[in-house]
Amino acid sequence: MPIKRQTIRDHTAEANLFARRTIIALLVIGVTLGVIVSNLYSLQITQHEDYQTRSNGNRIKVLPVAPNRGLVLDRNGVILAENIPVFSLDIIPEEVDDLDATLTELTHILSLSEDDISDFRQALKGQRRFKPVSIKTRLNQQQVAQFAVHQHHFPGVSVNARLARYYPYGSALTHALGYVARINKRDLQKLQESGQDANYAATHDIGKQGIERFYETRLHGSVGYQQVEVNNQGRILRTLDFQPPTPGDDIVLNIDIELQLYIQSLLEGQRAAVIVTEPKTGAVLALYSNPSYDPNLFVHGISSKDYRGLLSSGGRPLINRATQGQYAPASTVKPLLAVVGLEQGLITPETTMTDRGRYSIPNVSHTWRDWKKWGHGKVDVVKSIEVSCNIFFYDLAYKLGIDTINASMSEFGFGDYTGIDLAEESDGIMPSRGWKRANTNEPWYIGDTIPVGIGQGFWTATPLQVNHAINILINHGQKVLPQILRGVKHNDEISLEGLKTARPIAVNDDKNWDLALRGMRGVVNNQEHGTARLAFKGTPYSSAGKSGTAQRFTVAQDEEYDAETVSAHLRDNAIYVGFAPYESPEISFTIVLENAGGGSSNAAPIARQIMDFYFRDRTPDIAQVEP
Incomplete structure (x- = not known):
């Protein structure tokens, strides 16, 4: 029976192998740390200003502010076109627990039409839930008062005011004075072609006919801006800076x-x-x-019924x-x-x-x-x-x-x-x-x-x-x-x-x-x-x-x-x-x-x-x- 011999371990070889592996591992760790340090240097030192700007862009927003449209007066100083406050009923969806029930109750109080409800639901699509959405514009004083009495029952619903164009003499001046109406795709395209679209960033209306159209540039004014800080959801936390808009010119007509x-x-x-x-x-x-x-029909968007009536009129009032x-x-x-x-x-x-x-x-x-x-x-x-x-x-x-x-x-x-x-x-x-x-x-x-x-x-x-x-x-x-x-x-x-x-x-x-x-x-x-x-x-x-x-x-x-x-x-x-x-x-x-x-x-x-x-x-x- 053969005799088994015990192999003698080569400690030198093992030590050399361990040393080589250690060196390789250290090199890998060193290179990795070098890459990390290099990236940190690039992010925090070399590209600091760029990323700081991006960070501020996510945190700070610049919002346009619409200018007040200029007034139109006759030769004796009588106001022919002015800006008056109009009231709208707005809802912040996330603050309303039961939207359907709220709409039903508001319908009873303010006699909301099916078109009002339909337009509101359409406007909700793609809108952030913390932003207000109008359900009814041009509230009269009686409607404002009716809602004010019940407002404590409607969290997230409020009446807000804004300025809108108003023509006190109605049909007497329509063909000379014209009117303003909502900016449509055609208007927007013309503004873009002329390079004026930035000046209309916060504007909803534009002159469509008459003097309102011909002197649109003078009447409109220049847009202003406010710089605000927002959170990660886009909510405004505070206002950092405000550059007021420049109102449009007040123009005087030869009209008596x-x-x-x-x-x-x-x-x-x-x-x-x-x-x-x-x-x-x-x-x-x-x-x-x-x-x-009456040009006031067009200011807030004329109804299909009213527009068809004008088109079909034998007198051709347009x-x-x-x-x-x-x-x-x-x-x-x-x-x-x-x-x-x-x-x-x-x-x-x-x-x-x-x-x-x-x-x-x-x-x-x-x-x-x-x-x-x-x-x-x-x-x-x-x-x-x-x-x-x-x-x-x-x-x-x-x-x-x-x-x-x-x-x-x-x-x-x-x-x-x-x-x-x-x-x-x-x-x-x-x-x-x-x-x-x-x-x-x-x-x-x-x-x-x-x-x-x-x-x-x-x-x-x-x-x-x-x-x-x-x-x-x-x-x-x-x-x-x-x-x-x-x-x-x-x-x-x-x-x-x-x-x-x-x-x-x-x-x-x-x-x-x-x-x-x-x-x-x-x-x-x-x-x-x-x-x-x-x-x-x-x-x-x-x-x-x-x-x-x-x-x-x-x-x-x-x-x-x-x-x-x-x-x-x-x-x-x-x-x-x-x-x-x-x-x-x-x-x-x-x-x-x-x-x-x-x-x-x-x-x-x-x-x-x-x-x-x-x-x-x-x-x-x-x-x-x-x-």
């Missing part, structure tokens, strides 16, 4: 609210438009379109007839064409013709009629304006031709925007050969020119354009653009806007302006045959004007126009333009009444009432007008 309200009362029940301006400055004293609507309504200017352009004929040498102050009630041109079978069946007999340029002789101006248009008429009337502003400080404006149609070819694919015929001589045919213009053209005539060719803004108010001083002008119309003989204006004076003051003499009999002031009756359709050669048998919407539009006093005009105006009939019998009497009010009947203290 008392005159505007009076005009509104005159046009009740009619589809109409009225413009009143200062000829020398272009200041718009009144701009009214009827029917109108259209600003004063700047967007397109009407045949009719005989109101005869004084302007007279100036052109005189300048072209086609007529002189001594030129006469005999009006027998009908007019025809060579090689054309159609006959054009005068408004007076048997004609006006012998007329010159002044009398043709006084009696509104169609035959005289048919012949003048034939001699001038459409090219000259288009060029000269374009100088008076027809077929183009007037430059008024409103975005809602139409340019109308000043017909030409090119226009007809582009729109009807037909050539211009000589017969198309004849009705243009009395402001009919293809010619359309807005009441504002007609008024602007008459102002150019009053100013002997000087062009002062219409302007609603008077200036910006700072404390008690107003920084006035300068006049807006354009290149004047040059004439060979300045007396040609006076001749046309003399004809307009005869319209009112010639007691034998002035077409508006009856409306202005006995006025304590001197005035001048021109009536117009715009046909809505062409009457056949062998037919007579009978308003009694014509559908209401096809009856003639009544137009009147005028100014006063004649020697030194303070105001000019244009009136259009849709489907009202003759201009001298329907529009001129309203013009008389407006001038009587302006020169005689206004209250001494205009600033005390009540909304």
Whole structure:
């Protein structure tokens, strides 16, 4: 049997192995500690400022603060648009134990509608539970009082106030003043494209129409900021810094609210438009379109029912007839064409013709009629304006031709925007050969020119354009653009806007302006045959004007126009333009009444009432007008 030998242990080898393993372990530990120390150094020393900023970003928030919107005042200091406190009922969900039961009880107290509840539940989605959510806005005083009595039963529910736009004169100023409404996606996109979105970070409303839209930048102001400390749930713990917002500018308009309200009362029940301006400055004293609507409906979001009612209304209240309504200017352009004929040498102050009630041109079978069946007999340029002789101006248009008429009337502003400080404006149609070819694919015929001589045919213009053209005539060719803004108010001083002008119309003989204006004076003051003499009999002031009756359709050669048998919407539009006093005009105006009939019998009497009010009947203290 073999003998087992016991192996002798090699302590040296074991010691060397242990030493090597120890060194390797220490190296691993050393490297690991080195990495940790290096990272700690990087985090706490090298990148300290970066991580400190991130930490503060999680702890400190910068919240935008909306500026107060500027006020809008009339020329006498009457407030036309202001900011008033409105009350809303807000709920903080996490503070309400039983939300459904709370909503049920609130419904009984405040008569909440199904839409209120539905909108509230929709707003809850994606909203943090500690933030308030509105369940009802625009609480009235009675509702606020009713809730105040029961508030101790509703933890987490409160009434809060904020400022909202309010228009004290409602529908009287809608088309001039416009309104604000909620910022929508389209508005936000425009703000982003213009780089102004940061300035609207806390703003809910923006100007949508009228002056509110045109001067949005001035009225809005600049956003402010507050720096707050929040916890890990986003709750505000304290305010660290506050930079107040800069309020918007208070702007003053040329509008005279008392005159505007009076005009509104005159046009009740009619589809109409009225413009009143200062000829020398272009200041718009009144701009009214009827029917109108209450702009306050849009401030807090108009209901579907109310909006459908406005859209379906036969009176089209959403259209600003004063700047967007397109009407045949009719005989109101005869004084302007007279100036052109005189300048072209086609007529002189001594030129006469005999009006027998009908007019025809060579090689054309159609006959054009005068408004007076048997004609006006012998007329010159002044009398043709006084009696509104169609035959005289048919012949003048034939001699001038459409090219000259288009060029000269374009100088008076027809077929183009007037430059008024409103975005809602139409340019109308000043017909030409090119226009007809582009729109009807037909050539211009000589017969198309004849009705243009009395402001009919293809010619359309807005009441504002007609008024602007008459102002150019009053100013002997000087062009002062219409302007609603008077200036910006700072404390008690107003920084006035300068006049807006354009290149004047040059004439060979300045007396040609006076001749046309003399004809307009005869319209009112010639007691034998002035077409508006009856409306202005006995006025304590001197005035001048021109009536117009715009046909809505062409009457056949062998037919007579009978308003009694014509559908209401096809009856003639009544137009009147005028100014006063004649020697030194303070105001000019244009009136259009849709489907009202003759201009001298329907529009001129309203013009008389407006001038009587302006020169005689206004209250001494205009600033005390009540909304």
